[in-house]
Each structure stands twice: as C-alpha cells, then as structure tokens.
Amino acid sequence: MGNPLAIRGGKPVRTAPFPAWPIYGKSEEDALLRVLHSGKWGRQDGKEVETFERRFAEYHGVPYGVTVVNGTVSLRISLWAAGIKAGDEVIVPPYTFLATASAVLESNATPVFVDLEPDTYNIDPAAIEKAITPRTRAIIPVHFAGLPADMDAIMAIAKRHNLTVIEDAAHAHGAEYKGRRVGSIGHMSSFSFQSSKNLCSGEGGIILTGDKGLYEKCKSMQNCGRVPGGAWYEHHVICGNYRLSEFQGGLLNAQFDRMDEQVRHREEMGLYLQDMLRGVPGIAPQNRNRYPVRHGYHLFSFRYDESVYGAPRSVFIKALAAEGVPAAEGYVIPLHKQRLFVDKAFGPYTACLETRPGIDFGNLPLPVCNRASAGEGAWLYQALLLGSKSDMDDIAAAFAKVYEHRAELANVK
Ligand SMILES: Cc1ncc(COP(=O)(O)O)c(C=O)c1O
Numbered sequence: 001m002g003n004p005l006a007i008r009g010g011k012p013v014r015t016a017p018f019p020a021w022p023i024y025g026k027s028e029e030d031a032l033l034r035v036l037h038s039g040k041w042g043r044q045d046g047k048e049v050e051t052f053e054r055r056f057a058e059y060h061g062v063p064y065g066v067t068v069v070n071g072t073v074s075l076r077i078s079l080w081a082a083g084i085k086a087g088d089e090v091i092v093p094p095y096t097f098l099a100t101a102s103a104v105l106e107s108n109a110t111p112v113f114v115d116l117e118p119d120t121y122n123i124d125p126a127a128i129e130k131a132i133t134p135r136t137r138a139i140i141p142v143h144f145a146g147l148p149a150d151m152d153a154i155m156a157i158a159k160r161h162n163l164t165v166i167e168d169a170a171h172a173h174g175a176e177y178k179g180r181r182v183g184s185i186g187h188m189s190s191f192s193f194q195s196s197k198n199l200c201s202g203e204g205g206i207i208l209t210g211d212k213g214l215y216e217k218c219k220s221m222q223n224c225g226r227v228p229g230g231a232w233y234e235h236h237v238i239c240g241n242y243r244l245s246e247f248q249g250g251l252l253n254a255q256f257d258r259m260d261e262q263v264r265h266r267e268e269m270g271l272y273l274q275d276m277l278r279g280v281p282g283i284a285p286q287n288r289n290r291y292p293v294r295h296g297y298h299l300f301s302f303r304y305d306e307s308v309y310g311a312p313r314s315v316f317i318k319a320l321a322a323e324g325v326p327a328a329e330g331y332v333i334p335l336h337k338q339r340l341f342v343d344k345a346f347g348p349y350t351a352c353l354e355t356r357p358g359i360d361f362g363n364l365p366l367p368v369c370n371r372a373s374a375g376e377g378a379w380l381y382q383a384l385l386l387g388s389k390s391d392m393d394d395i396a397a398a399f400a401k402v403y404e405h406r407a408e409l410a411n412v413k
Contacts, residue, residue: 005405006322007412013398014324018391021383022200027257031250041246043067048249053206055256056191060184062208064215067249068222068242071170071192074205075103078188079138080238081207081217082164084109086351088137093123094334094369095377096142100168101335104140110352112136113336113361116368119287120144121301121377124368125153132161135355141186142168145379146198146296147286148177151185166190170205173198174263175296182296183208188218193252198266198298198382199259201248266297266385269392273300273385276396280403282308299379301330306375309402311409313375316402319409323398326384330377334369336361 004010031048040046049067057065068074084090086108092101094113101111114127123141139158141149151167158165165186169175173191175182183189188211191197193204207218217237220227225239244252274285282305288295304313313329320327335341341361346352353359384395402409 005319005402005408006324007319008405008408012322012324013401014394016324018326018384019386021381021386022195022255023258023262023386024255027254028251031254032247035246035250038246043243043246043249046246046249048246048253049244050249052249052252052256055253056206057208059256059260060181060208062184062210064209064212066207066215066218066222067244068205068207069244070194070203071168071190071197071205072099072103073222073242074190074192074207075099075140075166075168076106077218077221077242078166078190078207079103079107079109080221081214082138082166082188084137084164087135087355089133089135089355090138090140091123091128091131091136092140092335093142093144094336094364094366095121095144095331095372096168096335097170097331098335098338098340099170100140100142102340105346105349105352108349108351109137110135110355111335113364113366113369115366116372117150117290118368119284119303120147120290121286121368121372122147122149123154125150125157128154129157132157132163136161136163138164138166140166140168142170143172143175143182143296145286145299145301146171146173146175146382147288147301148172148175148182148293150290151177151182152291155185164188169296170197171298172296173298174260174294176294178292184210187211188214193248196381198262198296199252199255201244201251201255204244204248204252262386263294263296266382267294269385269387269389270295270297270300272389273392273395276392277302277399280396280399281305282403283399297385298382300382300385301377301379303372303376304378309406309409311406311412313378315409315412317378318412319402320398323401325380325395325398327378327380330372330379332373334366334373336364336366336369337373
C-alpha cells in the first residue's frame with residue numbers, strides 16, 4: 001500500500017531535525033563572560049543568582065525563592081524545612097522521576113505511593129484521601145509532563161488533615177492552573193533547571209514559598225546552616241553547601257528572558273498537535289480539559305493502545321523514529337518497581353522499614369500506573385513543540401502513517 005513504513009524500507013515522513021535544546025545566543029555568552037571577567041564566581045560575591053531568585057519568584061507572584069544545586073535537593077530541603085522526620089509518611093505519585101520519592105527516603109520518612117488519574121497520569125486526589133493515616137504529614141504532587149495536578153482538590157485535602165503540600169514542578173515551568181502559576185499554590189514548590197528542563201542552566205533548582213518562616217529555613221539549609229548576621233563559620237541547622245554559582249545565575253537570567261515566549265509557543269503547538277492527532281485511532285493525548293490550564297509541556301504525553309496496532313509500544317516508538325519523529329516510552333519502570341524499592345536498598349534511612357514492616361513495594365496495587373509503565377504511556381520531548389506548525393503537521397503525518405500501515409508492524413522486533 002503506497003509508501004511503506006520507513007522501518008520497512010519506505011521513505012520517511014521527514015529527515016529534517018527538530019529544534020535542538022537548549023536554545024542560546026549572545027545573551028548567554030555575554031552573561032557567562034560578564035561573570036568570568038567580574039571575578040565574582042560565587043553567589044556570596046555577585047548578584048546574578050540573587051537577581052534570578054527575585055525574578056523567578058516575582059513571575060510566580062510569590063515573595064520568596066531559594067536556588068539550590070538541583071531539583072532533587074530542592075525537594076529534600078523543602079521536606080527538611082517542613083519538619084518531615086523518621087516515622088512520618090509523605091504521599092507521592094509513582095509515575096515520576098526518582099527524586100520525588102528518594103527525597104522522602106532521605107528525610108528518613110516513608111514514601112506512600114498512590115495511583116494516577118487514568119487520562120492525565122497526574123496523582124489522583126481520591127486516592128490521596130484513601131491513603132491518609134495518622135502518620136501522614138505531606139503530599140508531593142507532580143505536575144506530570146507540565147500538566148497541572150488538581151491543586152484545589154489537593155489543597156482541600158491538605159487543609160482537612162493539616163498536611164504540607166510541596167509541588168514538584170520540575171516539568172511545569174510557566175504552567176497555570178485555573179489562571180494561577182503552578183509553584184505558587186502549595187506551601188512550597190520545587191523546580192529543576194537540569195539540562196533537559198524547560199528552563200535550564202545545566203544543573204540547578206529552586207524552592208518557592210510564600211511563607212517567611214519556611215523561606216528562612218530553606219535559605220539557611222542551602223548555605224551550610226548560616227543565618228543572616230551570623231559569622232561565616234557559624235552553623236545553626238542540618239544543611240550543606242547547595243549554592244548555585246554565578247555562572248549558573250547568569251545563564252538562568254539570560255534563559256529566563258526567553259522562557260515565557262517559549263512556554264506560549266509550546267502551548268500553541270501542543271494544542272495544534274493535539275487537534276491534529278484527534279483522528280489517529282489508538283493515540284490519546286493527555287486530557288487537559290478537566291479544568292482550565294496552561295500546559296507547561298515539558299513532555300507531550302500520550303496513551304498508546306496496543307490492541308489497535310497489534311504491536312507493543314516499543315515497536316510503535318521505533319516506527320515513529322524511523323519516520324523522523326523521536327519519541328520515548330516514558331517511565332518504563334514505575335518507582336515502586338525500581339530495584340531500590342523492591343530490595344529496600346535505603347542505606348541508612350531505615351525508619352521507613354519500621355513504619356511499614358513487610359511492605360512489598362513491587363506489588364503495590366497501582367493499576368493505572370502499572371499500565372502506563374508497562375505499555376500505555378509514551379511521550380514526545382518538549383523541544384519538538386518549539387518547531388513550526390509545519391513541523392507539527394509532520395509529526396501528525398508520521399503518527400497517521402504508522403496507523404495506516406500498522407499491519408507492517410507485525411514481527412518488527
Ligand atoms: C518530576 C521530577 N522531579 C524532580 C526532578 C529532579 O531534578 P534534578 O534532575 O534537577 O535533580 C526531576 C528531574 O528529572 C523530575 O523530572
């Protein structure tokens with residue numbers, strides 16, 4: 001039938017590359033050289049990091065921002081600042097990057113995994129409510145792929161049970177929930193600036209909060225337990241050196257100038273692509289219609305229905321790649337099935353084992369997440385959405401071609 005799939009030797013839909021990431025230019029070069037020539041390379045000497053913290057917090061309408069070395073440490077410090085300790089339980093989704101749960105373990109607390117909404121892969125508020133025990137102290141919702149989790153429902157549960165909410169917004173720079181920037185809704189929020197993220201400086205992270213007391217704790221914990229007015233060798237709380245350098249601060253200031261327009265562009269292309277894919281059977285983009293949102297689109301997440309294609313997800317992804325559209329199978333191992341959890345390889349953080357003795361993480365009943373990981377979940381990377389409408393047309397054409405030629409997927413390994 002016509003031009004066969006590229007994976008079967010046909011002509012691919014496209015060979016041109018998509019936009020590369022990160023995008024940078026003279027302003028980044030100038031920022032790095034400005035820091036270099038100033039000789040002020042540490043944040044205690046210069047103003048770049050401090051300026052960025054103020055700008056990023058302002059963008060979110062939040063008074064306080066504390067940058068740290070990455071989006072793992074930002075979660076860990078947020079939990080420390082919230083007073084999470086041995087014996088406490090923290091509710092987390094299982095379909096996320098390791099840090100969302102490992103930060104809980106590193107507080108010597110217990111991550112309690114709860115299942116997802118089937119059409120968004122965000123944490124399911126109804127499942128949160130059912131998982132609450134007298135030990136529950138906090139919830140870490142992840143805005144998966146950049147789609148805001150249902151924060152009104154989550155904050156209402158938190159209020160009823162007196163819990164701290166730390167938004168993991170590592171995927172969600174610039175995303176909005178019912179007109180409010182994500183990262184400004186929970187008691188604290190955590191962003192990552194690791195190189196793949198929608199705002200990046202190679203590595204980095206930030207904690208945002210509207211609570212002065214939490215801010216002061218986070219600020220001290222990222223700087224060796226120092227306090228304002230204290231001596232350099234005076235340390236007050238559990239802490240470390242988690243400061244960003246001025247080079248990272250300079251890069252972040254330059255990248256931040258680009259960010260909002262990039263968020264706007266991805267939103268426009270994401271909506272366009274979602275519409276284009278509507279006619280492709282067996283492909284269901286993340287449902288963004290539960291409430292009004294601006295999607296952050298760190299990922300363009302979609303569900304793949306193997307029964308329509310008669311081939312596993314891995315084969316579909318290979319076929320798409322051969323057509324010139326790179327995609328990924330997503331979190332193929334959910335957190336609760338990672339060896340770390342199956343073997344309970346928690347190092348010195350053993351309080352978790354006393355709180356829930358005998359827990360069998362690998363067999364937790366989390367059917368939506370297990371289905372997503374096993375073969376349903378998949379995504380496109382954010383930089384594709386920085387392309388033009390004609391790039392989106394190519395992506396949709398590749399999906400449609402693989403659907404029309406699905407019989408050719410049989411026996412592909
Ligand atoms: C959802 C989520 N949370 C936290 C992190 C941790 O961020 P970092 O890699 O900066 O430590 C990531 C990064 O991949 C992430 O995707």
